[in-house]
Amino acid sequence: MFDSEFERNLFELRRSKLKQIEELGQAAYPNRFPAAQDEAATSVAEVRAQWDGKTAEELEAERLQVSVAGRIMAIRAQGKAGFATLQQEGQRLQIYVRLDAVGEQGFALYKLLDLGDHIGVSGYLFRTRTGELTVHVEKLAFLAKAMLALPEKYHGLADVELRYRQRYVDLFTNLESREVFVKRAKVLRALRTFFDSRGYLEVETPMMVAAATGAAARPFKTHHNALDQDLYLRIAPELYLKRLVVGGLDRVYEINRNFRNEGVSTQHNPEFTMLEFYQAYANYQDLMQLTEELLEFVALEVNGTTIAEFNGAQIDFGKVEKLTMREAIIKFWPGQAGPAPTQIDFDNARRFLYFVQNYPVPEDDREESKFKELFHAIEIAREIQTGESIGKHIAALFEAVAEEHLIQPTIIYEFPTAISPLSKQKPDDLDWVERFEIYAGGFELGNAFSELNDPIEQKKRFEEQLAERERGDDEAHQMDEDYVRALAYGLPPTGGEGIGIDRLVMLLTGSKSIRDVILFPLMRSRDQELES
């Protein structure tokens, strides 16, 4: 528990102060404020909301009596008087304590208080010379002691590692951190309002599953002892939610955690919050419309504006651009790297191979080139085996060329069938599916499609994924026989979508790292913390 002698000594010192506080007739750990069960305190927020507008004269005339509790965030003693700043729910209120108002015992208690202590005060409101709304304390109640030193009062807790590991300190010292999580709650509330008002049913599907299905990712593995059965943490709820649509729950949504056993970055945490929703009788075009409405609604609910400041850009959730994946590749192709492909280069494998094989990839400085990722994708595409699909390579080109430019909300639609085993094909072109992804801030925010509901085709797609798995792609989708059976009972035409909530919160709060929007992000454990 202690990091140093300093902390150990401070802890002992505070213990002796606690004892002295008890000797003054106060409980060391009382269970309520105010102590009398039939009395209620006023919150700091209420005090500010109700009386911040009053002048010094009005306050003096009314002599408003209040009882307020809070944590001491600043303390300024002045001989036989003193000030302190109480903080409660992220709001602050000053109190003024003077010997002749609180008496010998009360003032002795005031002098035993430290930064971080919780206290309750009763008194009347007034304004100081400098105009600050302040409680003139008449009665002081001790509530709980801070036994450890608070971070520096001006800079707060700046060390990012400590902020994540000791979020409890971050939250009360860095109020902008608190604000992020208040907004996160608003995002969730707004989403639920949005779907509830449109007749969607909120559901919960399993987190622990026999097979990790519904997405391309590596799962976490665990074990159930009584059943002696290996289980996985889910990587997506998708196939369960569609089973529910088969069951006649025509509009469902789930907001819950997914787990993926993959790298950690500013945009990836091993557990993250996903919104998925499904709507019977709708296709991906309907979902595009819905997505636009959803983003605008949530931004307005959370920020009161559709504009969000993120990473130096002003992102406007009030409008969404639309491009096909192929259009985006052509549009964002870097001219300095070489000639861009044209629409017909994506028409079939022969055309595509001709394009990549004749592309002037420089031999020398390939690793240093700023088009490294693009050249890499082209090189891999050149080695296409006969019979292998080109879809994967087109998607790789898209990611290499376009993704980082998609700062304003952009819908990228029409995805290769090869990388979309759960999506319905375009009726006139079986190589492409009715799927889109929504991008903003330079990363993917959501993924949606017209759901594949033909059980025979679905089974075939799963088998193709298994073949990919055989070839060494351990992130290819797993077979789910029961899901195919569910489809065989008849899934109505359905549109479905998933939106990464953490990323949405990042954009709406201007947070550059996903860890800033997750209360307790995963950190490498430290021995020190394990033992105590």
Add this chain to the structure above:
RNA sequence: GAGCUCGUAGCUCAGGUGGUAGAGCAACGCCCUUUUAAGGCGUGGGUCCUGGGUUCGAAUCCCAGCGAGCUCACCA
């Protein structure tokens, strides 16, 4: 998984080219009855992330490890 950067008091940070550690806040003592990053005087507090190496001498240079941040790769 790779590269770059960082790790000094409880916190925020200084410590060119090696000479044995400083400031502010916090803490402790004293003064101060309208202050607000309150003020004044004084005091204590450091395995300089860990372990090796080079050197007469390492917070500083080198190597390894641990932890973190950023970028890239994988992915959402």
